Amino acid sequence: MTAAARSRRLLAGPLGLVALAVVVGSVFFVTGTQAHGQSNVVSTNPSDILAGQQLFQEHCQACHGYEGEGGQTSAPPLVSVGAAAADFYLTTGRMPLNNPGNEAARHHPFFDATQISQLVAYVNALPTITGTNQTGPTIPTVAPLCPTATPDPSDPGCVTLSEGLQAFSLNCAACHQAAGSGGILSKGNVVPSLHNSNMTQVGEAIRVGPKPMPVFAPSQMSDQQMSAIAQYVQYLHHPADPGGLGISHFGPVAEGFVAVLFGFGILLFAARMIGTRG
Amino acid sequence: MSTTEERAAEQKRYAAGKSVLDTVDERFGSSRFLTSVLDKIFPDHWSFMVGEIAMDSLIILIITGIYLALFYVPSSTDVIYAPTSGHVYAPLVGQHMTEAYQSVINLSFNVRAGLIMRQAHHWAALVFLAAVLFHLCRVFFTGAFRKPREVNWIIGVTLWLVVILEGFTGYSLPDDLLSGTGLRVIYSIVEGLPLVGTWIVYDFWGGSYPGTTFLTRLFVIHEFIFPLLIVGLLTAHLMILWHQKHSDFPGPGKTETNIRGSRVWPQYALKAGGLFMIVTGTIFLLAGEIQINPVWLYGPYNPYTVSIGAQPDWYLGWLDGSVRLWPHWEFASFGHEIPNPVFPGILIPGLLFTTIYAWPWLDKKIYSDYGAHNLLDRPRDKPFRTGVGVAAIVFFADLTIACGSDILANDFHVGFERVIEVLQYGALLGPVVGFVIAYKACQALQRTGAHPIQRPLGGVIIRSANGAYHTLSDHHGNGHGDNGHGDNGHGDKADAVANGHGTAEEAPAPVGAADEPAGASD
Ligand code: HEM
Numbered sequence: 001m002t003a004a005a006r007s008r009r010l011l012a013g014p015l016g017l018v019a020l021a022v023v024v025g026s027v028f029f030v031t032g033t034q035a036h037g038q039s040n041v042v043s044t045n046p047s048d049i050l051a052g053q054q055l056f057q058e059h060c061q062a063c064h065g066y067e068g069e070g071g072q073t074s075a076p077p078l079v080s081v082g083a084a085a086a087d088f089y090l091t092t093g094r095m096p097l098n099n100p101g102n103e104a105a106r107h108h109p110f111f112d113a114t115q116i117s118q119l120v121a122y123v124n125a126l127p128t129i130t131g132t133n134q135t136g137p138t139i140p141t142v143a144p145l146c147p148t149a150t151p152d153p154s155d156p157g158c159v160t161l162s163e164g165l166q167a168f169s170l171n172c173a174a175c176h177q178a179a180g181s182g183g184i185l186s187k188g189n190v191v192p193s194l195h196n197s198n199m200t201q202v203g204e205a206i207r208v209g210p211k212p213m214p215v216f217a218p219s220q221m222s223d224q225q226m227s228a229i230a231q232y233v234q235y236l237h238h239p240a241d242p243g244g245l246g247i248s249h250f251g252p253v254a255e256g257f258v259a260v261l262f263g264f265g266i267l268l269f270a271a272r273m274i275g276t277r278g
Numbered sequence: 279m280s281t282t283e284e285r286a287a288e289q290k291r292y293a294a295g296k297s298v299l300d301t302v303d304e305r306f307g308s309s310r311f312l313t314s315v316l317d318k319i320f321p322d323h324w325s326f327m328v329g330e331i332a333m334d335s336l337i338i339l340i341i342t343g344i345y346l347a348l349f350y351v352p353s354s355t356d357v358i359y360a361p362t363s364g365h366v367y368a369p370l371v372g373q374h375m376t377e378a379y380q381s382v383i384n385l386s387f388n389v390r391a392g393l394i395m396r397q398a399h400h401w402a403a404l405v406f407l408a409a410v411l412f413h414l415c416r417v418f419f420t421g422a423f424r425k426p427r428e429v430n431w432i433i434g435v436t437l438w439l440v441v442i443l444e445g446f447t448g449y450s451l452p453d454d455l456l457s458g459t460g461l462r463v464i465y466s467i468v469e470g471l472p473l474v475g476t477w478i479v480y481d482f483w484g485g486s487y488p489g490t491t492f493l494t495r496l497f498v499i500h501e502f503i504f505p506l507l508i509v510g511l512l513t514a515h516l517m518i519l520w521h522q523k524h525s526d527f528p529g530p531g532k533t534e535t536n537i538r539g540s541r542v543w544p545q546y547a548l549k550a551g552g553l554f555m556i557v558t559g560t561i562f563l564l565a566g567e568i569q570i571n572p573v574w575l576y577g578p579y580n581p582y583t584v585s586i587g588a589q590p591d592w593y594l595g596w597l598d599g600s601v602r603l604w605p606h607w608e609f610a611s612f613g614h615e616i617p618n619p620v621f622p623g624i625l626i627p628g629l630l631f632t633t634i635y636a637w638p639w640l641d642k643k644i645y646s647d648y649g650a651h652n653l654l655d656r657p658r659d660k661p662f663r664t665g666v667g668v669a670a671i672v673f674f675a676d677l678t679i680a681c682g683s684d685i686l687a688n689d690f691h692v693g694f695e696r697v698i699e700v701l702q703y704g705a706l707l708g709p710v711v712g713f714v715i716a717y718k719a720c721q722a723l724q725r726t727g728a729h730p731i732q733r734p735l736g737g738v739i740i741r742s743a744n745g746a747y748h749t750l751s752d753h754h755g756n757g758h759g760d761n762g763h764g765d766n767g768h769g770d771k772a773d774a775v776a777n778g779h780g781t782a783e784e785a786p787a788p789v790g791a792a793d794e795p796a797g798a799s800d
Contacts, residue, residue, distance in 0.1 A: 149371035161369035173585040183586035243569030256592025259404030275324025
């Protein structure tokens with residue numbers, strides 16, 4: 001055996017011990033949670049609506065029609081979709097589409113915050129402008145987290161993560177995965193991960209139901225539940241990972257990869273170093 | 279003190295020590311036993327150490343498992359999570375859950391070193407099964423299952439099965455959303471069995487799903503029955519190995535009737551001890567740094583909720599994949615509708631395992647070779663067997679990938695149905711392609727005599743006096759009767775000399791009635 005091989009073999013044992021020491025020293029912690037809610041007011045200021053109309057004519061009209069009545073393309077009418085839909089599709093960068101055939105997927109937003117609020121103001125005003133008396137959901141307000149882990153009787157306006165987890169696993173986990181990591185629906189529909197959606201967007205998605213996701217109307221899901229889910233999804237962006245690296249919370253498939261390729265890989269290498277090829 | 283006095287004192291000490299040893303020895307005959315144990319010889323090819331990696335992970339599993347069992351509560355009693363002291367996992371406060379789930383949450387957040395033990399236990403299980411599978415492949419591809427080692431093959435396959443079941447029962451104990459979903463799938467598969475299905479699930483679950491007695495039974499199975507079975511089978515496995523002695527690859531100085539390698543003491547014990555430390559270190563490294571099975575995120579099991587991505591652990595992935603890939607055919611026999619999952623969930627695994635169990639005897643038929651062998655085949659020496667092995671690996675890999683098909687489709691942005699379709703063809707054609715490639719590769723390697731990894735294909739070309747050319751491997755031939763494939767560049771001889779501890783040699787246990795080597799100890 002060569003000198004190098006011998007020192008490799010000598011090193012193997014101590015290396016194992018060092019690894020063991022690293023582990024024993026690793027730390028446990030539980031992170032704090034977010035206490036704030038989120039609320040957005042839709043502007044009814046005529047100058048905002050006017051600015052929104054200009055942007056709309058420039059960027060949306062070609063597909064959605066002059067006053068959002070729907071176009072010749074597959075683009076749906078926007079007259080009575082409501083502010084929540086407009087805000088959701090714009091802040092998640094789904095609109096404007098480049099091409100009516102494209103899939104409306106999440107992108108970096110095309111407009112800045114002011115432009116978005118102007119477009120939302122315009123879409124919100126469309127029922128009045130066109131004289132329709134039907135309108136869609138407005139941008140939901142997400143209630144703040146209670147200071148305690150249990151619901152606070154003196155503050156009925158707050159929600160808990162516990163309510164959020166329950167409502168989330170009941171209504172959303174089937175498509176978005178228990179930790180919000182995303183998944184797949186049949187017919188090739190990708191269900192996005194929720195790790196990029198802020199609380200308002202979650203509330204909007206619940207009320208608007210970006211196809212093929214179903215709509216959860218207030219009659220099926222209270223504002224309280226909606227807020228709790230939004231808070232819980234926010235928590236899932238950076239959940240307490242007391243066990244170490246979260247490996248995207250994909251569960252057993254990711255864990256299997258790590259165990260076989262990394263864990264067993266190291267051991268196979270060690271066996272190769274210790275054993276001979278004779 | 280003078281030298282004579284020193285020597286006298288030394289002799290006295292020696293005599294005292296010797297008399298203690300003698301006292302023990304006279305009663306238990308231990309020195310003869312110890313000598314035979316410590317002088318035992320093991321070949322040290324690296325691939326033989328993978329069985330040890332499996333054994334080491336098993337030891338870690340048992341130790342961490344005992345710790346977990348001190349805190350786990352196998353009860354389906356409904357409780358409301360409201361810990362009174364220590365860390366509280368806020369998102370669960372006030373929720374209904376079984377006592378079992380609550381005890382796992384407390385184990386993770388409140389018990390000292392509870393989480394690292396849980397994680398080490400789970401990582402060790404995943405590594406264990408990787409080692410078992412690799413070990414099984416090693417035994418298969420080298421023909422180590424041939425006479426006289428068929429029984430160890432049978433015990434080995436049984437161990438594999440029991441270890442899979444042990445892993446699955448462990449996965450199901452926390453009673454979280456994923457484990458509950460997994461049990462639900464198994465429940466439906468078993469319930470679908472014609473005639474006996476409903477009875478089995480009724481007896482096992484003590485009524486309808488999920489039942490109230492099931493977790494207790496599961497715990498007893500996971501904690502006592504399977505571990506005892508595994509340790510018992512493993513003891514038999516190793517005793518047989520000890521008695522028959524380890525096989526080895528052919529090489530210079532190696533014959534059917536000798537064994538070359540390291541003695542148990544000190545060389546082999548040091549190697550094995552070092553390996554054990556590395557296995558422990560690696561598993562605890564994973565346990566300390568990478569989170570596994572965060573059951574608190576999944577929430578308690580509740581029959582009304584499901585999560586996408588609720589896969590089993592990787593070693594059962596092939597079963598889940600088999601269910602996913604099986605087409606939606608419907609069968610009825612004697613007017614009895616057989617539920618779909620029964621075929622991919624029971625029939626296919628049944629056929630596979632029967633074939634694996636029967637392989638040593640199929641192999642005898644295929645090669646018309648009923649003799650005993652202590653020298654291993656190199657995989658290339660048996661292209662057909664190697665081809666079959668590769669085909670099986672491709673098939674299992676395809677099913678395992680199918681288990682992660684939703685994550686695949688999501689990550690690579692391809693349609694789910696597309697992925698399934700590709701994998702369905704993969705399951706049918708992949709093994710054939712794998713077989714052909716392996717078969718051809720074996721033949722090519724036989725011709726060149728090169729090692730597939732270490733040396734480029736080709737060999738030394740020699741020009742003889744009369745002008746003819748031939749390669750070294752042509753010269754030596756390659757039948758497996760020829761043990762001395764000395765041209766393969768292993769440098770065995772040089773290694774044996776430079777080894778420092780010198781290569782030890784021993785005769786293997788008698789294998790046939792005939793040529794019994796003299797001096798077989800044990
Ligand atoms: C719980 C899982 C298992 C453990 C802990 C285990 C352990 C071992 C160990 C330590 C050895 C000696 C070293 C070696 O050759 O690698 C061995 C040999 C052997 N094992 Fe296993 N084993 C397990 C499962 C299996 C399986 C699944 C099979 C095959 C189906 C198998 C078949 C054999 C055979 C035939 C030998 C003799 C090898 C020879 O002499 O060349 N074992 N086992």
